[in-house]
Amino acid sequence: MTLRDFVLVEFARAWQEEQGAARVDPEVVGLVREHSAFQEASGPERLLLYAQALLHLRLDDGEGQAAAQSIRGTLSAASILVPLLGVLAGTAMLGAALPPPDVRPVSVFQFVAEGVLLPGVFLVWTLLITQALAGSVGRLHWVAWLLTLVRGRALRTRVGALAGRVLKRSGVTGPLFANFSHIFWVCSLGTFLGLGLWRFAFTDYLFSWSSTLSFTGEQVHRLFGVLSAPVAWIPGVDAPSMEQVRLSEFGSLGLAGETGGAYVQSTADALADQGLRKGWVSVLLAIVAVWGLLPRILAVFTSRAAVGRRIRRSLEDPTSRMILAALSPAPSARGAEPDRSEPHAPSHPEPASITDRAGRGLDVLTFATDPPSPAVLDRLRLSRLGLSGTVAAIASDDDDDAMDAAIAHLGSADGPEGAVVTFGVEAIPDGLKEEFIARVVGAVGRDAAVHVLLTGGERFKRSPRGSRFAQRLTAWRDVAHRAGVPAERVHSDVEESS
Amino acid sequence: MSALVIALAGHANVGKTSLVSALTRDATLAVNEAAGTTRSHYLKTYALAGEEVLAFVDTPGFEFASRINKWLDAHGGEGSDRLDGRAVLAAFLEDADTTARHDKEKEALRGVLRADVIAYVADVVLDPEGQVVQEVRLLRRAGVPMIGVLNNLHAGDDQSERWVEMLRREGVDNIVRLDALRFPAAQEESFFVALGVMRPEHGATFERIKALRATLDEQNLVRAAVATAETLVDCLAFQHVTSHGTEEEAKRYRSTANERFKEMLRQREEAGFRSIADIYGFAETALEGESLEVRSWSGAVTDDLFDPDALRRYGVSAGTLAAVGALTGSFVDVLGGFGVGTLIGGVSGAAAGLWLGRRVSTSIDAGTLKVGPVDAVQFPSVLLNRSVDCWRQVARRSHADRADVEVGAGDGERLDPREVQSLIRLARKCSKRPEWSGIGGRPGDPDRSRTVDGMTEVVEALLRKQLAQLDQR
Ligand SMILES: Nc1nc2c(ncn2[C@@H]2O[C@H](COP(=O)(O)OP(=O)(O)O)[C@@H](O)[C@H]2O)c(=O)[nH]1
Ligand SMILES: [Mg+2]
Numbered sequence: 001m002t003l004r005d006f007v008l009v010e011f012a013r014a015w016q017e018e019q020g021a022a023r024v025d026p027e028v029v030g031l032v033r034e035h036s037a038f039q040e041a042s043g044p045e046r047l048l049l050y051a052q053a054l055l056h057l058r059l060d061d062g063e064g065q066a067a068a069q070s071i072r073g074t075l076s077a078a079s080i081l082v083p084l085l086g087v088l089a090g091t092a093m094l095g096a097a098l099p100p101p102d103v104r105p106v107s108v109f110q111f112v113a114e115g116v117l118l119p120g121v122f123l124v125w126t127l128l129i130t131q132a133l134a135g136s137v138g139r140l141h142w143v144a145w146l147l148t149l150v151r152g153r154a155l156r157t158r159v160g161a162l163a164g165r166v167l168k169r170s171g172v173t174g175p176l177f178a179n180f181s182h183i184f185w186v187c188s189l190g191t192f193l194g195l196g197l198w199r200f201a202f203t204d205y206l207f208s209w210s211s212t213l214s215f216t217g218e219q220v221h222r223l224f225g226v227l228s229a230p231v232a233w234i235p236g237v238d239a240p241s242m243e244q245v246r247l248s249e250f251g252s253l254g255l256a257g258e259t260g261g262a263y264v265q266s267t268a269d270a271l272a273d274q275g276l277r278k279g280w281v282s283v284l285l286a287i288v289a290v291w292g293l294l295p296r297i298l299a300v301f302t303s304r305a306a307v308g309r310r311i312r313r314s315l316e317d318p319t320s321r322m323i324l325a326a327l328s329p330a331p332s333a334r335g336a337e338p339d340r341s342e343p344h345a346p347s348h349p350e351p352a353s354i355t356d357r358a359g360r361g362l363d364v365l366t367f368a369t370d371p372p373s374p375a376v377l378d379r380l381r382l383s384r385l386g387l388s389g390t391v392a393a394i395a396s397d398d399d400d401d402a403m404d405a406a407i408a409h410l411g412s413a414d415g416p417e418g419a420v421v422t423f424g425v426e427a428i429p430d431g432l433k434e435e436f437i438a439r440v441v442g443a444v445g446r447d448a449a450v451h452v453l454l455t456g457g458e459r460f461k462r463s464p465r466g467s468r469f470a471q472r473l474t475a476w477r478d479v480a481h482r483a484g485v486p487a488e489r490v491h492s493d494v495e496e497s498s
Numbered sequence: 499m500s501a502l503v504i505a506l507a508g509h510a511n512v513g514k515t516s517l518v519s520a521l522t523r524d525a526t527l528a529v530n531e532a533a534g535t536t537r538s539h540y541l542k543t544y545a546l547a548g549e550e551v552l553a554f555v556d557t558p559g560f561e562f563a564s565r566i567n568k569w570l571d572a573h574g575g576e577g578s579d580r581l582d583g584r585a586v587l588a589a590f591l592e593d594a595d596t597t598a599r600h601d602k603e604k605e606a607l608r609g610v611l612r613a614d615v616i617a618y619v620a621d622v623v624l625d626p627e628g629q630v631v632q633e634v635r636l637l638r639r640a641g642v643p644m645i646g647v648l649n650n651l652h653a654g655d656d657q658s659e660r661w662v663e664m665l666r667r668e669g670v671d672n673i674v675r676l677d678a679l680r681f682p683a684a685q686e687e688s689f690f691v692a693l694g695v696m697r698p699e700h701g702a703t704f705e706r707i708k709a710l711r712a713t714l715d716e717q718n719l720v721r722a723a724v725a726t727a728e729t730l731v732d733c734l735a736f737q738h739v740t741s742h743g744t745e746e747e748a749k750r751y752r753s754t755a756n757e758r759f760k761e762m763l764r765q766r767e768e769a770g771f772r773s774i775a776d777i778y779g780f781a782e783t784a785l786e787g788e789s790l791e792v793r794s795w796s797g798a799v800t801d802d803l804f805d806p807d808a809l810r811r812y813g814v815s816a817g818t819l820a821a822v823g824a825l826t827g828s829f830v831d832v833l834g835g836f837g838v839g840t841l842i843g844g845v846s847g848a849a850a851g852l853w854l855g856r857r858v859s860t861s862i863d864a865g866t867l868k869v870g871p872v873d874a875v876q877f878p879s880v881l882l883n884r885s886v887d888c889w890r891q892v893a894r895r896s897h898a899d900r901a902d903v904e905v906g907a908g909d910g911e912r913l914d915p916r917e918v919q920s921l922i923r924l925a926r927k928c929s930k931r932p933e934w935s936g937i938g939g940r941p942g943d944p945d946r947s948r949t950v951d952g953m954t955e956v957v958e959a960l961l962r963k964q965l966a967q968l969d970q971r
Contacts (some may be wrong), residue, residue: 368627396627396628398563398628398629400565428512430509430559430627431533456930465623465650467901
């Protein structure tokens with residue numbers, strides 16, 4: 001799967017997570033199954049189909065669609081911009097390394113510093129930082145934010161957070177970031193070398209070294225001996241000789257005199273220069289190619305492989321397995337599975353793993369209140385969560401048997417993936433309700449989606465306690481929170497304000 | 499005879515603590531929208547005139563009554579070994595295994611077992627089904643006489659009828675309505691009557707409470723009238739005097755002095771409001787900051803004394819002023835005395851002149867700057883009406899009501915011409931005696947006292963008139 005496609009898949013998942021939707025949306029599963037390309041599609045392709053269908057069906061607001069596109073667009077833009085910047089940087093670096101030939105000689109130290117030391121330092125830094133990023137990419141939130149800045153204000157908050165989540169959840173960000181960095185340096189060093197070769201072919205340059213640290217000629221000779229060791233086998237590339245090094249020391253160059261700051265070569269040394277120049281050109285270019293460029297080329301491949309590995313890993317995670325399981329065309333097979341998972345006595349049903357419940361969506365559970373109308377579910381956008389269509393009711397708050405039965409069903413292999421637990425907002429958010437919500441969370445699993453829906457808000461607001469509506473919602477949120485349902489998953493059928 | 503002990507029990511958050519608050523006139527009990535605010539039971543005695551007349555047990559709310567009933571059924575024993583209700587309850591209270599889960603319920607049951615009467619509090623917004631039915635059954639096991647109290651009442655879609663039905667079915671025949679937030683005197687009275695029927699030996703207590711309450715009410719009214727009158731005299735007589743080296747300096751200070759003057763008046767008025775609220779038991783803020791906020795007294799004084807709109811709403815109407823003029827026999831004289839002579843310019847100018855007029859007189863006399871008193875004809879009635887407005891908010895307010903008291907929200911009650919006449923006469927007297935103002939000094943003038951008394955009479959009459967209205971609602 002390409003990175004661009006993968007981003008779509010990740011975005012769809014991030015959206016589901018953020019909404020607290022079912023990880024496998026039954027309605028989307030239905031759509032994908034009917035898709036013409038479905039039968040022949042491979043696993044990853046099915047995941048992509050699922051993501052596309054989900055985004056199409058559930059993010060009907062345009063904003064979300066645009067967000068997915070904007071992340072993909074940003075990736076495409078980066079894959080053009082980064083090499084372009086690399087070429088520009090390489091050109092600039094070479095320009096800095098090569099002064100006009102009649103002004104002063106080329107500094108071999110600067111050449112090596114730009115071609116080897118600088119990329120080397122950045123390589124180490126990149127490796128370190130991507131290592132760190134592999135653990136936590138929380139810091140990269142602002143990158144996502146910056147990306148969405150380009151797309152305008154409306155996208156920033158919600159989509160910025162979403163994009164941040166996409167970056168965060170797959171772990172693809174570190175290798176991807178490294179990959180871009182390596183591509184940048186390959187392009188800039190390639191340009192540096194190519195342009196250098198071209199310049200040296202048509203222009204005569206003089207080379208010298210000088211040092212504010214008191215390097216001796218021997219030390220420089222030894223240094224270049226080491227640097228050129230891996231390239232000495234190339235015909236025409238020789239480690240600079242001691243004589244060459246000594247003659248190239250800036251102070252010992254025969255200077256005819258300075259005229260207006262320009263350096264004029266003395267004719268006496270012209271012969272010696274010929275030898276010096278040729279000797280330096282080839283060895284310097286070879287050193288940059290081997291020490292600077294080569295590691296970066298290798299790094300491009302390894303980081304690309306790492307990105308691919310991360311993508312694959314993400315496509316094989318439990319969520320992917322759940323989606324694929326739900327998509328696989330034998331729904332009756334699931335009924336047969338318990339034989340395999342229950343080798344021992346089936347007297348006490350083990351809580352089913354979440355994969356067993358793939359594609360079942362979220363049940364609506366009512367607790368001593370009437371079921372919410374479809375219109376309410378639509379208005380609150382809860383119908384986007386992948387509801388199962390099943391409404392289970394606990395008629396009375398003292399019916400322990402009904403509660404036990406509901407919880408048992410939620411935890412069983414036939415159970416839904418999550419639940420929307422509905423209460424009347426006028427009911428008192430007490431310990432009993434807290435306990436029940438906590439049991440629901442426990443039954444479907446901590447990482448599954450559980451929502452709390454409070455109905456009858458209008459009536460409550462009209463009652464004498466109406467002015468306390470906001471406090472009542474807060475009390476419900478507190479109860480839900482203690483039971484393990486985050487506050488943003490508590491919905492009321494009327495707005496809190498006004 | 500020791501005081502009758504009444505335990506308030508019921509589901510969490512139905513208003514038990516609110517009712518104790520209202521019944522004992524204590525606005526400081528912790529009341530909250532979150533269930534489980536009251537964690538252990540406590541005895542709250544109610545004293546009137548230094549005499550303990552009643553005691554209430556406030557209890558934590560029930561949340562798991564059905565399970566407790568199950569436990570009790572399972573441990574009640576069979577046949578001849580059957581324990582009676584109280585004995586099973588005692589066994590439950592002793593049982594260590596259930597303590598972690600049901601500590602609040604156990605606390606509630608302990609409280610209930612101390613009481614002579616259980617008042618089962620119901621929130622009529624809730625359905626009388628499920629847990630609440632279980633609660634009634636659970637409480638009946640204590641073998642203590644029980645009265646049903648319907649709280650949170652409102653017209654229309656409440657479920658009182660169904661509650662009454664349910665309570666009767668469960669054997670609770672005494673049922674009263676008692677809304678903690680509105681807390682009308684008649685409802686409280688009928689609650690006491692019902693208690694008196696259940697506990698005839700305490701019948702005299704309720705008679706006594708009634709008598710003591712009436713006395714207290716009367717005292718409070720007079721105290722509020724005096725407080726208002728003091729405020730009025732202080733404000734009406736107030737003159738802010740500063741001395742400066744030169745007349746120039748004094749002139750430069752004039753706007754500052756003006757502001758200072760107004761500010762001091764405002765503070766005095768607020769202090770007046772505060773003392774009226776104190777009289778009616780709204781002095782303290784609750785620990786959780788949920789009750790009457792003292793800060794809101796400055797925050798909620800939305801109407802500025804010097805706001806033209808306030809003048810319009812609280813001032814005396816033109817018609818009344820005309821009547822006052824007729825009463826005194828000289829319309830022009832009344833107004834002229836307050837420097838509103840511009841009025842006589844014509845019929846159309848009359849109304850405007852009434853509102854405006856010269857409000858704060860400022861004089862500079864060789865370096866002495868005098869600001870005040872306010873001599874606008876409307877000013878005394880603005881002050882009076884605002885004060886009365888404050889009193890109206892607290893005089894019949896339930897102590898369960900934790901909302902801010904907002905002064906200046908209502909329309910001022912109009913005084914009748916005769917009252918305005920004496921008010922203006924007294925105010926005029928004050929404005930000539932800056933030394934009477936308690937603002938920034940101590941008044942001790944006997945004539946001032948006489949004026950305060952006169953003022954008190956006016957205020958008291960007004961309060962009585964209004965009290966009748968308040969009680970009608
Ligand atoms: N509107 C209205 N609210 C009430 C009434 N009684 C109590 N409340 C509110 O209900 C909530 C719970 O009251 P509280 O006295 O703490 O209940 P407790 O848990 O039974 O002691 C508070 O927010 C009260 O303000 C009432 O009669 N009317
Ligand atoms: Mg309480």
